[in-house]
Amino acid sequence: MSHFSYRDGVLCAESTPLNRIAEQFGSPTYVYSKAALCQNFAAYADACRGRDALVCYAVKANSNLAILNLLARQGAGFDLVSGGELQRVIAAGGDTGKCLFSGVGKTRDEMRLALEHGILCFNVESIPELHLLNEVAGDMGKIAPVSLRVNPNVDANTHPYISTGLKDNKFGVAFDDALATYRAAAALPHLAVAGIDCHIGSQLLDDAPLLEALDKVIELIDALAAEGITIHHLDIGGGIGITYDDEQPVPVGAYLARLFARIDGWRAAKHGGAPIKVLFEPGRSIVGNAGLLLTETLYLKHGESKNFAVVDAAMNDLMRPAMYEAWHRVQPVMPRRQPEKTYDVVGPICESGDWLARSRALALEPGDLLAIMSAGAYGMTMASNYNTRPRAAEVMVDGDRVHLIRQRETVADLFALETLIA
Numbered sequence: 001m002s003h004f005s006y007r008d009g010v011l012c013a014e015s016t017p018l019n020r021i022a023e024q025f026g027s028p029t030y031v032y033s034k035a036a037l038c039q040n041f042a043a044y045a046d047a048c049r050g051r052d053a054l055v056c057y058a059v060k061a062n063s064n065l066a067i068l069n070l071l072a073r074q075g076a077g078f079d080l081v082s083g084g085e086l087q088r089v090i091a092a093g094g095d096t097g098k099c100l101f102s103g104v105g106k107t108r109d110e111m112r113l114a115l116e117h118g119i120l121c122f123n124v125e126s127i128p129e130l131h132l133l134n135e136v137a138g139d140m141g142k143i144a145p146v147s148l149r150v151n152p153n154v155d156a157n158t159h160p161y162i163s164t165g166l167k168d169n170k171f172g173v174a175f176d177d178a179l180a181t182y183r184a185a186a187a188l189p190h191l192a193v194a195g196i197d198c199h200i201g202s203q204l205l206d207d208a209p210l211l212e213a214l215d216k217v218i219e220l221i222d223a224l225a226a227e228g229i230t231i232h233h234l235d236i237g238g239g240i241g242i243t244y245d246d247e248q249p250v251p252v253g254a255y256l257a258r259l260f261a262r263i264d265g266w267r268a269a270k271h272g273g274a275p276i277k278v279l280f281e282p283g284r285s286i287v288g289n290a291g292l293l294l295t296e297t298l299y300l301k302h303g304e305s306k307n308f309a310v311v312d313a314a315m316n317d318l319m320r321p322a323m324y325e326a327w328h329r330v331q332p333v334m335p336r337r338q339p340e341k342t343y344d345v346v347g348p349i350c351e352s353g354d355w356l357a358r359s360r361a362l363a364l365e366p367g368d369l370l371a372i373m374s375a376g377a378y379g380m381t382m383a384s385n386y387n388t389r390p391r392a393a394e395v396m397v398d399g400d401r402v403h404l405i406r407q408r409e410t411v412a413d414l415f416a417l418e419t420l421i422a
């Protein structure tokens with residue numbers, strides 16, 4: 001069920017008309033549905049019920065404190081890629097004991113911060129990182145729990161910029177080097193081998209590559225067990241896709257059922273049925289379809305071969321079209337009964353790459369509100385201040401109530417940290 005639908009000719013978030021939100025909070029504004037977020041998280045939580053499993057929401061998809069807090073209250077753990085994200089989780093009341101720290105470039109300071117807060121596990125991506133973490137943990141008199149991010153060399157069949165599980169990729173430890181790297185980790189005195197992880201890509205519509213990656217991870221766990229290295233948890237990463245246009249991603253429940261069936265079969269056959277803890281790191285599939293970007297049409301430019309709708313949102317607000325040529329549905333908030341024209345929906349930024357949607361049939365007049373759909377993930381978190389544009393406000397809708405969860409930035413905010421030289 002979509003939480004964004006038309007009622008009496010007006011597009012609503014849950015039961016709140018989007019024009020009311022624009023009147024109250026201005027535009028551009030990110031609008032999230034609380035019910036959609038909770039429903040998306042519940043798809044994972046329900047499929048994990050009764051198992052030793054933890055859903056670690058990937059904070060980089062959308063790191064607003066209200067969203068982190070809402071997910072923390074549903075029992076979520078968190079997958080982090082920076083010390084900053086850890087501080088956000090703490091500020092949002094999340095449980096640091098349920099946090100994973102991923103990423104290829106963790107700094108000494110970030111490692112220290114994560115060790116101070118007793119995170120669940122470091123997802124380590126290289127041998128030099130193992131050595132640095134061992135040193136930092138040793139200095140603090142601590143033992144760092146580690147997992148190696150292995151690269152199963154599985155093709156996720158997704159956009160090259162969001163495919164992460166292939167050989168020629170900056171992420172993870174090559175599958176063929178994994179055993180040797182685990183031996184190195186097990187020999188370091190201030191590390192404790194806890195788990196194994198992988199993350200093969202994003203916006204996956206089919207779970208076959210994920211199950212293929214699982215098989216390779218299982219193979220490694222058994223090879224490690226034969227050497228006396230015990231793996232306590234298995235983390236299969238995130239990556240399930242969402243519908244932007246007419247894609248039909250595998251339902252989360254169906255994917256998890258297949259994954260658990262495979263894990264259970266393996267544990268029964270090789271480990272006397274002893275369970276293994278399973279972790280997930282979903283981002284997009286939790287927030288992507290729970291948010292939209294509300295924008296107002298400023299000008300219409302009718303050209304010889306092209307029409308442009310210039311709107312008040314731009315690539316600095318939603319980077320995905322400019323960066324990945326991503327496709328987002330564009331819906332009028334109050335559809336007009338007049339003939340449509342074909343428009344490119346573009347922002348005010350001085351770049352030809354500043355477009356949000358291309359060749360869309362729309363019936364528009366200046367001042368009309370548009371909703372750029374499925375913008376909850378990798379929207380606000382990738383926003384910038386290019387062209388000295390304050391970042392958008394963010395609101396969370398709960399039925400007919402609207403909560404401002406991030407004020408619109410002011411221009412003064414943007415240069416507050418700058419100083420003139422004498």
Ligand SMILES: *Cc1c(COP(=O)(O)O)cnc(C)c1O
Nearest residue numbers: 058102202238239281282283284
């Ligand atoms: C980005 C990322 C995720 C989340 O990916 P989604 O496609 O948004 O589910 C999970 N794990 C790691 C390591 C990531 O970098």
